[in-house]
Amino acid sequence: xxxxxxxxxxxxxxxxxxxxxxxxxxxxxxxxxxxxxxxxxxxxxxxxxxxxxxxxxxxxxxxxxxxxxxxxxxxxxxxxxxxxxxxxxxxxxxxxxxxxxxxxxxxxxxxxxxxxxxxxxxx
Amino acid sequence: xxxxxxxxxxxxxxxxxxxxxxxxxxxxxxxxxxxxxxxxxxxxxxxxxxxxxxxxxxxxxxxxxxxxxxxxxxxxxxxxxxxxxxxxxxxxxxxxxxxxxxxxxxxxxxxxxxxxxxxxxxxxxxxxxxxxxxxxxxxxxxxxxxxxxxxxxxxxxxxxxxxxxxxxxxxxxxxxxxxxxxxxxxxxxxxxxxxxxxxxxxxxxxxx
Amino acid sequence: xxxxxxxxxxxxxxxxxxxxxxxxxxxxxxxxxxxxxxxxxxxxxxxxxxxxxxxxxxxxxxxxxxxxxxxxxxxxxxxxxxxxxxxxxxxxxxxxxxxxxxxxxxxxxxxxxxxxxxxxxxxxxxxxxxxxxxxxxxxxxxxxxxxxxxxxxxxxxxxxxxxxxxxxxxxxxxxxxxxxxxxxxxxxxxxxxxxxxxxxxxxxxxxxxxxxxxxxxxxxxxxxxxxxxxxxxxxxxxxxxxxxxxxxxxxxxxxxxxxxxxxxxxxxxxxxxxxxxxxxxxxxxxxxxxxx
Numbered sequence: 001x002x003x004x005x006x007x008x009x010x011x012x013x014x015x016x017x018x019x020x021x022x023x024x025x026x027x028x029x030x031x032x033x034x035x036x037x038x039x040x041x042x043x044x045x046x047x048x049x050x051x052x053x054x055x056x057x058x059x060x061x062x063x064x065x066x067x068x069x070x071x072x073x074x075x076x077x078x079x080x081x082x083x084x085x086x087x088x089x090x091x092x093x094x095x096x097x098x099x100x101x102x103x104x105x106x107x108x109x110x111x112x113x114x115x116x117x118x119x120x121x122x123x
Numbered sequence: 124x125x126x127x128x129x130x131x132x133x134x135x136x137x138x139x140x141x142x143x144x145x146x147x148x149x150x151x152x153x154x155x156x157x158x159x160x161x162x163x164x165x166x167x168x169x170x171x172x173x174x175x176x177x178x179x180x181x182x183x184x185x186x187x188x189x190x191x192x193x194x195x196x197x198x199x200x201x202x203x204x205x206x207x208x209x210x211x212x213x214x215x216x217x218x219x220x221x222x223x224x225x226x227x228x229x230x231x232x233x234x235x236x237x238x239x240x241x242x243x244x245x246x247x248x249x250x251x252x253x254x255x256x257x258x259x260x261x262x263x264x265x266x267x268x269x270x271x272x273x274x275x276x277x278x279x280x281x282x283x284x285x286x287x288x289x290x291x292x293x294x295x296x297x298x299x300x301x302x303x304x305x306x307x308x309x310x311x312x313x314x315x316x317x318x319x320x321x322x323x324x325x326x327x328x329x330x331x
Numbered sequence: 332x333x334x335x336x337x338x339x340x341x342x343x344x345x346x347x348x349x350x351x352x353x354x355x356x357x358x359x360x361x362x363x364x365x366x367x368x369x370x371x372x373x374x375x376x377x378x379x380x381x382x383x384x385x386x387x388x389x390x391x392x393x394x395x396x397x398x399x400x401x402x403x404x405x406x407x408x409x410x411x412x413x414x415x416x417x418x419x420x421x422x423x424x425x426x427x428x429x430x431x432x433x434x435x436x437x438x439x440x441x442x443x444x445x446x447x448x449x450x451x452x453x454x455x456x457x458x459x460x461x462x463x464x465x466x467x468x469x470x471x472x473x474x475x476x477x478x479x480x481x482x483x484x485x486x487x488x489x490x491x492x493x494x495x496x497x498x499x500x501x502x503x504x505x506x507x508x509x510x511x512x513x514x515x516x517x518x519x520x521x522x523x524x525x526x527x528x529x530x531x532x533x534x535x536x537x538x539x540x541x542x543x544x545x546x547x548x549x550x551x552x553x554x555x556x557x558x559x560x561x562x563x564x565x566x567x568x569x570x571x572x573x574x575x576x577x578x579x580x581x582x583x584x585x586x587x588x589x590x591x592x593x594x595x596x597x598x599x600x601x602x603x604x605x606x607x608x609x610x611x612x613x614x615x616x617x618x619x620x621x622x623x
Contacts, residue, residue, distance in 0.1 A: 015316045035601035041611045056225045057605045083280040105313035126537035327349040
C-alpha cells in the first residue's frame with residue numbers, strides 16, 4: 001500500500017514516513033499541494049494521502065479540491081493533518097474532501113489506525 | 124496554411140509607459156483581472172506604490188491578480204512592503220495568508236525584522252506563521268528569537284517550528300535547549316523525533 | 332587560489348551521511364529533484380567539483396558556505412547547473428512534442444473561434460542553437476495531422492547572440508541530430524560535409540529568432556496574450572527564487588487565456604508559481620493558463 005505524504009515541514013514528512021514504513025506502507029513525499037498532484041499523476045496513483053494544511057503554492061484544501069475533480073484521483077482516501085483543533089477546522093477539511101482529520105502533533109498509533117481503517121474500507 | 128515565414132517586424136504597437144498614478148488607478152479600479160495583473164506587474168519598479176499594492180492585495184478577489192501583486196511587492200522588497208505583508212498573516216483567507224508567507228520568505232532582512240513582533244503575538248497561529256517565514260530566511264539576529272521560542276513557547280507546534288528552524292541555523296550549543304524542549308512535552312512522539320533530528324543536525328556541524 | 336588547489340589534488344573526504352542528507356534536502360527543496368541511489372556516483376563527482384571550486388574542503392563546509400556566504404545565490408545556481416544535464420539536441424524530451432501534437436494543439440484548435448484570424452503561435456525559449464524550435468517545426472510537419480489547416484508561427488528567443496547566430500545558420504553536428512529518424516534527416520537537411528547537417532531554407536525561415544529576455548518587463552509587455560504554447564525548458568531551474576517567480580508571471584502574461592507552458596522534465600511549477608493549472612495528458616504533464 002502506497003502513501004503520499006504532503007507537508008512543507010521536512011521533519012513532519014520524515015516522521016510520518018517512519019511511522020507508515022514501520023506499519024508496512026511504502027511512502028512518497030511532496031512538499032506542497034502542486035507537487036503532490038504531480039506525483040499523484042506520475043506513475044501509479046497512491047493508495048492513501050496524508051495532507052498538511054498550510055503549504056506554499058497550493059495549500060491542503062486547494063489540493064484536496066483539485067484532487068476530487070480528477071477522475072483518476074478523486075477516490076483516493078485522504079487524512080488531513082492540521083495544527084487546528086476546532087470542529088470548524090475538521091468540517092472544513094471534510095468539505096474539501098478529506099476522509100479523516102488528525103490534529104498535530106500526530107500520535108503514531110492514531111495515524112496507523114486511521115491509515116489502516118481507510119485502506120480496509122477500500123480493499 | 125502551415126508554417127509561416129519569419130516576420131520581418133513586430134506588428135504590435137508599443138504603448139507609452141504609464142504613470143504610477145495611472146497604474147494604481149487601474150489596480151484599485153473596476154478594470155478586468157488581466158488589466159489589474161498587468162498594472163501590478165508594471166508597479167514592480169515603483170517602491171512608492173507599496174502601500175497601494177498592500178491595500179489592493181487585501182481586497183483583491185482574483186487569485187492570479189493576488190499573485191501579480193505579491194510578485195510586485197517582493198520585487199519592491201522594502202520595509203513598508205514587508206510590514207504590509209506581515210499584517211496579512213492575520214487574514215482568515217488561507218490563500219492570501221500563504222501568499223503573504225511565501226512573499227515574506229523571499230524578502231530577506233526587511234521581512235525578518237517584522238517577525239519579531241509577531242513572535243510575541245497571543246495567537247499561536249501568528250507565532251507559527253512568523254516561524255515559517257524565519258525558517259526560510261538567513262537573519263542572524265533571529266537566532267535569539269528562535270531560542271526564546273524553543274525555551275519558552277507554551278504551544279507545542281510553535282515550539283516544534285522553532286526547533287526545526289533552529290536546527291538548520293543553530294550550533295551545537297543549542298542541543299541542550301532542544302532536549303529541554305522535549306522534556307517539556309513528554310509523551311509526544313513527534314517532539315522526541317524532532318528533537319533527535321535537531322540534535323543530530325547541530326551536533327554534526329561542529330568542527331571543520 | 333583555494334586551499335585545496337594550492338595543496339594539489341588531495342582527495343576530498345567522503346561525504347558524511349548527515350551532510351549528504353542535508354544536501355539532498357536542500358536540493359529537493361529548491362528544485363523538487365530527488366537523486367536515486369543509482370545517481371549517487373554522479374552526484375558525488377559533481378559535489379567534489381563544487382567543493383574544490385569553492386575551496387570549502389568538505390561537503391559540510393560547502394553546505395555551510397551555501398547557507399551563510401552565498402549572498403547572490405551564484406554558487407547555488409552553479410550547483411544546480413552541475414547537477415542537471417544541459418545538452419541540447421533535436422527531439423530532446425520528445426514526449427512533450429508528442430503531447431503537443433496529440434493533446435495540446437487539438438485543444439488549442441478546439442478552443443478557437445472559427446473566424447479567429449490569428450495564427451497559432453508557439454514560443455521556444457531559451458532556444459539556444461535552435462534544436463528546440465526547429466524540432467517543433469519538424470514535429471508539426473511530420474506528426475500533426477492538422478498542420479495544413481492552420482497558420483503557425485514559431486518564435487525562438489535566447490539572450491546569447493552567439494547561439495542565436497548559430498541557430499539562424501541552421502547547421503548542426505552528429506550529436507544534435509542523432510535521435511532524428513533517417514527519413515527526417517533526409518527530408519529536412521542537406522549534408523554539406525561529413526558530420527554536418529544543414530537545415531533546409533524553408534524550415535530555417537519558418538522560425539523567428541530574437542533576443543527577448545523573459546525578465547525584461549518592457550520587452551515582454553509587447554507580447555501580452557500572444558502565444559498558444561510556450562516551451563520554457565531547462566531555464567527556470569537556473570534562476571533564483573525571485574527571478575523564477577517573475578519569469579512565471581511573464582510567461583502567464585505572454586500566453587493567451589487557455590494557453591499552455593511546458594517546462595523541462597525535471598522542473599516543476601511546484602517550485603515556481605501557483606498561477607497555472609496542472610493538466611495531465613497521456614504523454615506529459617503540462618501547465619495551463621486558466622481560461623478567464
